[in-house]
Each structure stands twice: as C-alpha cells, then as structure tokens.
Amino acid sequence: MLTVVSSVLIAVGTVVFCIAGLGLLRLPDVFTRISAIGTAAGIGVAFIVLGVALQDPTLANAIKAMVAILLQVTTSVIGATAIARAAVLRRQHFASGTDLDSVAHLGAVASRPEGQTPGRDR
Template sequence: MDAVWNVAGQALIVLGALLFSTAGIGLFRLKDVYARSSAIATAAGLGISLVLIGAFVLDPSWPNAVKLVIAIVLQLLTSSAGSMAIARAAYLTGSPLHPETDPDELHQ
C-alpha cells in the first residue's frame, strides 16, 4: 500500500510540473498580456496545489497538513489578486488587445 501512495504523490507532483510547463508554453503562444496573465494565474493556483498535495502524500503528518492548507489558501488568494493586478496595470497603460480578440463576446 505504501508503494501506491508513493506513486500517487509522485504523479501529482509531475502533473503540477506539467501544468507549469503548459503555462510556460502559453507565454510564448498566447497573443496578448491578458490571455498570458490568465494562463499563468491558473497554472500557479492549480499547479502549486498539485505539487503541494503530492509532497504531502509522500510525507503525511499533522504539521504538514496544517502547512499544506495554509500554503494552498495563501497561494490561491495571492495568485488571483496578482493576476488581476497585472491585467489592470496592462489595461491602464494601454496594452492593446490582439486583433483577433473580441473584447465583448457576450454582447452580440
């Protein structure tokens, strides 16, 4: 049973790392700063959570569980706030949208 937890923990860590890699590719492939900040914020929130959960599965204990919960909550709070701050700064400095981007897709 211990081998199953070991494989599960390592799989979660690798999945989190793959999510970060995908976001890194998105930095080069996405067209404007707004899409890039969205991709990075999603990867930061979910990727770090997966890596931390994987590390916890490899070394479970009550002190680590407390650290895990605190780290995930703080990461999710700061990741979204940081992403919004970057997007707002881009908007206020006049960063253009890519021509293919429809800024109001809901209003047609």
C-alpha cells in the same frame, strides 16, 4: 501506494507549469498570458504542495499544505488581477479577434494596434 500518488501529483503540477510556459510563448496578448500564468500558479503549486505533503503524511504537514495552497490560490488570483489592471491602465492592446464589445466598459482603453482588424490573426 501513497508514494505513487504523491509522485503523480508532483508530475501533474510540473506539467501544468510547462504548459503555462508554452502559453507565455504562444498566446497572442498580455491578457491571455496573464490568465495562463495565474491559473498555473494556483493549480500547479497546489498539485506540487499536495504531492510533497503526501510524502510524509502527518497532521502538521496536512495543515501546512492546506494553508500554503489556500494562500497560493488567493495570491495568484490577486496578483494576476493586479497585473491585468496595470496592463489595461498602460493601454496594452488586445489581440485581434478579441470581442471589444465585451470590454466596452473599459472605454478608450480597449483598443487594437493600428492596422489590425477584427478576426485577423497576428
């Protein structure tokens, strides 16, 4: 039974990464792509590490898995935030349809590419 649960967790983690990979191809701007990858890095790795830890359930493996998951979730959030901040500072454009009023506190950095109007897809 534990082997089945472990395999399912590993498969779910793999599916999360595959969906994030599709997000890299399909999402409209750098900010939504960062969101997809940051989320997948935290959740996908957590599922896979937990699944692998259940392959050999010992106290030592449980502690290692929890530390690995905690560090991965923490660093994926910090990494995604740092990349998004760098994108804002490099004046990357937001996708059309983005409510720029919600990012008005960013000042002149919040902009659209020339010729794009709100609500118009790429």
